[in-house]
Amino acid sequence: MDYITLKCFRLLKEFLLKFHISSDPYYVTIYSIVKKELKTIVQEAQNYLDEYQKGNILDYATNINGIYLSLQGIVKPQEVALGSDDVQQQIIADINKKSD
Numbered sequence: 001m002d003y004i005t006l007k008c009f010r011l012l013k014e015f016l017l018k019f020h021i022s023s024d025p026y027y028v029t030i031y032s033i034v035k036k037e038l039k040t041i042v043q044e045a046q047n048y049l050d051e052y053q054k055g056n057i058l059d060y061a062t063n064i065n066g067i068y069l070s071l072q073g074i075v076k077p078q079e080v081a082l083g084s085d086d087v088q089q090q091i092i093a094d095i096n097k098k099s100d
Helices: 025-053 064-071 077-082 085-099
Strands: 003-005 010-012
Antiparallel strands (some): 003 010
C-alpha cells in the first residue's frame, strides 16, 4: 500500500483522493488559494502536530489520537466523535458562562 507520512502518523493514499472542482467559480477560487499557500498550510499543519505531540493540546483540539485509532480499526469512529466527558463538561460550562 502507498502511504504519505506526516510526523505523527501515516495516511493511506486512498484518503487523499482529488476533489473535482469542475468550473465552479467558488471551488476554483478556493483551489487557487490552497495551491498558492500549500507550502505554508503543510508547514502550519506540521507545527500543529509537533505541538500536539509535545502535549500542547488546545482545549477544543481535534482528537488526533482518536482519529488514528479509528483509521486503524481499533476504536469506532462514533466513540472518537463523542470526545471525553471532561471536554463535554467544559463545553457545557463555557456555554453556560456565556449565557449568564
